[in-house]
Structures are given as structure tokens and as C-alpha cells.
Amino acid sequence: MSTKQKTYLSKTVEQLKPSGIRRFFELASTMDNVISLGVGEPDFVTPWNVIEASYHALEQGYTAYTANAGMIELREEVSRYLKSNYEVEYNPENELIVTVGASEAIDLALRAIINPGDEVIVVEPSFVAYSPIVSLAGGFPVPVQTDSKDAFKLQPEQIEKTITSKTKAIILCNPNNPTGTVLGKEELIKIASVVEKYDLIVLSDEIYAELTYDEEFTSFPSIKRMKERTILISGFSKAFAMTGWRLGYAAGPKEIIQAMIKIHQYTIMSAPTMAQHAAIEALTNGERSVREMKKSYRQRRxxxxxxxxxxxxxxxxxxxxxxxxxxxxxxxxxxxxxxEQLLRKEKVAVVPGNVFGKSGEGYIRCSYATSMKQLEEAMKRIARFVSEFKK
Incomplete structure (x- = not known):
């Protein structure tokens, strides 16, 4: 009789690696006086007018489910916002879905388009969740390594070299997490030509779109002939300092969005009602707060x-x-x-670059979404640590 213990776990889940980011922050949580430059979360509190809008919604009794796709009032505001800011227009009736954070939107999008064995190009260094979500959806993540000599900007020829008969989609993160790299309009046009040539779907994660500092942001679906083959992902966590509200959205072709809603209605039902009311306020009256936060981030950068x-x-x-x-x-x-040595010796938590892909080896990611006082002290500690290796 076999002594091997039976496992009830999915093989796909068993093979998933735990987040490389979390390991360091679990270690940091056991230490005192640690300055964290790791978690991608604004240090600002959600603007008061946004918080107040959620209070008002609760007082008015808005505590029930909303439509699966989200409140039509919010979808209309998202549609208006995208058209006004990024020159791309979506029908709020059937081309938009409100989700539990941008993370759920990514998950829904990939599950809606992937068939078993489909390949999805993941541009690295990349957000740590992309490849695991592709795998969970039954697909195969195929990394494309960008290079520091190109400021980590994706080159069109890199996509072409990676494409096979099984390639279904490509995930773009613009601005990029972890590098902060922004792809401009002309660069996106070149990528779009390859996308069209090989009939690919693009998942464009633009959660940091409002936080660009040196040039006007170009949304990928605004590029000619890209709207019909792009799933735009965004949300309220980063620009509006609403991480804990867990609210995001996706916009795209009707057929894909309706498929995403189908999955969403069986797994989530609807995003939090009071958060949706808060998001309407953020979109309609949040521009000043975003502008002030953006100015502070630029100075810190x-x-x-x-x-x-x-x-x-x-x-x-x-x-x-x-x-x-x-x-x-x-x-x-x-x-x-x-x-690890920086954390133990100087009590500064950063993220090792290799958790974002092979091209991240030799780098670290530091978030500057913390106070200048904390940043000044962290930089002193890191400088002291680095000086040890220059003696």
C-alpha cells in the first residue's frame, strides 16, 4: 500500500509560487522601526469629499446589491471620464464593468479570452500577478524581457520574436509597475502595428495613467484600430488613494465585457455599493486632489x-x-x-527586482509613495548600506 499522502489541491495552484513581495514584508512585520518602500500604496488618505459621499450613500440606505456590471450612474461617469481625459469612448450600457479592484478586472479579462493552451505575452519586469493569473486561467505566460538600455521600454521586434501560432494576447502595463516606465504615443503606435499584424488581443493595464509626470499620457485603445482589440483596465486605488475600497473597472468590446460580466455574476455578484457611490464623487470632483497628490509624487520621485x-x-x-x-x-x-541584508542591517524594506521577472535581477523596486521625512531617512540608511561595498 502506498504511503504517499493524497493531495486534493489543483496541480496548477500547487505549482504557483507565493508572491515574492510578501515574503519580505512578512519578515519586516516582525521588526521594529522599519521604513517600508515596498508596498504599492499611496500614503495619502482618501480625499474627504469621497469618504463623505460613501457616508451619505449609507445614510440614504444604499446597502443592497447593484447591477452585476455596476451602477449605471458610475459606468456613465467612467465613460465620460475616459472620453474627456483619454479620447476613448465606451458605451456605459454594455462596454464597461465595475469590478472589485483592477485585480479582479485582470482576472475576469484573462478568463474571458483564454482557451486551454493559449499563450499570453507578459512584458517583464512586470506586476507579479499577471503570469499567475494567466496560468490559473489555463493559459501559458510567455515573458518578454525589456532592457535598462531602452529604459525598460518594449520594442516591437521583441513581440514579433515571441509570437507563435498559439499566441492570443499581450499584457501591457503603462505606466509600468515596477519600473515606472511610460510608453509614449509613437511607441504605442509601433506596438499597435505588430498587434494588428498578428491579430492579438491587448490587455492594457492603465491603473497609473493619472500619475504621469513628464508627458501627456496616451491610452492604448485611443490608437487607431486598437479599441476593438483592447481590454482597458483601470480603477481608483492609485490615483484617488482608494486602495482599501477595492474598486476597479474594465472597458472593451461588447462581446468580451459581456463574457466578463457572466463570470463576475457567478463569482462576485457586484462591487461594494458604498464604494461605487464614493467613486462617482471621485470622478466628478476629485481632479484637484489628484493634481495635488501628483505634484507631491513628482517632487519625491x-x-x-x-x-x-x-x-x-x-x-x-x-x-x-x-x-x-x-x-x-x-x-x-x-x-x-x-x-534581505538591507532589511536586517538598516531596517529598510524594498522589493528585490527578480520577483518581477528575470530582467529585474540586479535591481530593486522602491516605492516613493511615502512621506518625504520617511524617504529622507530611508535614503540615508540605503546610502550607508551601499557605502559598505565601496570600501
Whole structure:
């Protein structure tokens, strides 16, 4: 009789690696006086007018389910917002869905389009959830490694070299997490030509779209002939400082959005009602708050990049989001060695670049979504740590 213990777990789930980010923050949580530059979360509190809108909704008795796709009033506001800010128009009746964060929108989109064995191109360094979600949907994530010499910008020829007869889609994150790299209009047009040539679907994660600092942001579906083959993902967590509200949305072709709603109605039902009321307020009266937060992030970005350069670590200037991605190769340490030793010796938590893909090895991700006081102290500690390897 076999002594091997029977497992009831899915093989796909068993093979998934735990998030490389969480390991460091579980370690950091056991230590005192740690400065965290790791979690991608604004340090700002949700603007008061947005919080007040949710209070008002609760007082008015709005505590029941909404439509599966989300409140029509919110979908209309999202449609207006996208047209006004990014020159792309969606029908709120059937081309938009409100989700529990942008993460659910990504999950729904991939499950809606992937057949078993389909390949999905993942541009690395990438958000840690993309590849696992592709796998959970029955597909195969195929990484494309970007390079620091190109400021981590995807090159069209890289896509072509990766495409096979099984390639179904490509995931773009613009601005990028973890590098902060922003793809401009002309760069997106070149990528679009490859997408059209090979009849690909694009999942365009634009959750950081409002947080671009040096150029006007271009939404991928606004590129000619891309709207009909793009699923736009966004939400309220980053720009509106609403991470804990768990509210996102997806916009795209009617057929795909309706398929996403079908999955959503069986798994989630609807996004939180009071959060949807708050989001309407954020979209209609939140521009000033976003502008103020963006101004602060830009100042912090400039300070952190300058600090790394002063330490002798190369670091490209990120055009968006709230991360820097400096090279730590000068120290001779791997990304994980650097992050772990920095945490233990100087009590600064950063994310090792290799958790974002192979091209992230030799780098660390630092979030500057924390106060200047904390950033100033963190930079002093990192500089002291780095100096040990230059003696």
C-alpha cells in the first residue's frame, strides 16, 4: 500500500509560487522601526469629499446589491471620464464593468479570452500577478524581457520574436509597475502595428495613467484600430488613494465585457455599493486632489532618483507610477541578497527586482509613495548600506 499522502489541491495552484513581495514584508512585520518602500500604496488618505459621499450613500440606505456590471450612474461617469481625459469612448450600457479592484478586472479579462493552451505575452519586469493569473486561467505566460538600455521600454521586434501560432494576447502595463516606465504615443503606435499584424488581443493595464509626470499620457485603445482589440483596465486605488475600497473597472468590446460580466455574476455578484457611490464623487470632483497628490509624487520621485545617483547607483527617471527601479549591480549582491541584508542591517524594506521577472535581477523596486521625512531617512540608511561595498 502506498504511503504517499493524497493531495486534493489543483496541480496548477500547487505549482504557483507565493508572491515574492510578501515574503519580505512578512519578515519586516516582525521588526521594529522599519521604513517600508515596498508596498504599492499611496500614503495619502482618501480625499474627504469621497469618504463623505460613501457616508451619505449609507445614510440614504444604499446597502443592497447593484447591477452585476455596476451602477449605471458610475459606468456613465467612467465613460465620460475616459472620453474627456483619454479620447476613448465606451458605451456605459454594455462596454464597461465595475469590478472589485483592477485585480479582479485582470482576472475576469484573462478568463474571458483564454482557451486551454493559449499563450499570453507578459512584458517583464512586470506586476507579479499577471503570469499567475494567466496560468490559473489555463493559459501559458510567455515573458518578454525589456532592457535598462531602452529604459525598460518594449520594442516591437521583441513581440514579433515571441509570437507563435498559439499566441492570443499581450499584457501591457503603462505606466509600468515596477519600473515606472511610460510608453509614449509613437511607441504605442509601433506596438499597435505588430498587434494588428498578428491579430492579438491587448490587455492594457492603465491603473497609473493619472500619475504621469513628464508627458501627456496616451491610452492604448485611443490608437487607431486598437479599441476593438483592447481590454482597458483601470480603477481608483492609485490615483484617488482608494486602495482599501477595492474598486476597479474594465472597458472593451461588447462581446468580451459581456463574457466578463457572466463570470463576475457567478463569482462576485457586484462591487461594494458604498464604494461605487464614493467613486462617482471621485470622478466628478476629485481632479484637484489628484493634481495635488501628483505634484507631491513628482517632487519625491526627483529626490529619490537624485539620491540614488549620489550613491553611485544608476537609476533611470521613471515617467509615471510611484516607483523607482535602481540598479544595485555595483554592490555585487543579487537582488534578494541586497533586499534581505538591507532589511536586517538598516531596517529598510524594498522589493528585490527578480520577483518581477528575470530582467529585474540586479535591481530593486522602491516605492516613493511615502512621506518625504520617511524617504529622507530611508535614503540615508540605503546610502550607508551601499557605502559598505565601496570600501
Amino acid at each position: 526627483n529626490f529619490v532618483v537624485h539620491s540614488f545617483h549620489e550613491m553611485g547607483l544608476s537609476c533611470h527617471i521613471p515617467g509615471g507610477a510611484f516607483y523607482v527601479f535602481p540598479s544595485i549591480s555595483e554592490t555585487g549582491l543579487t537582488s534578494e541578497e541586497f533586499a
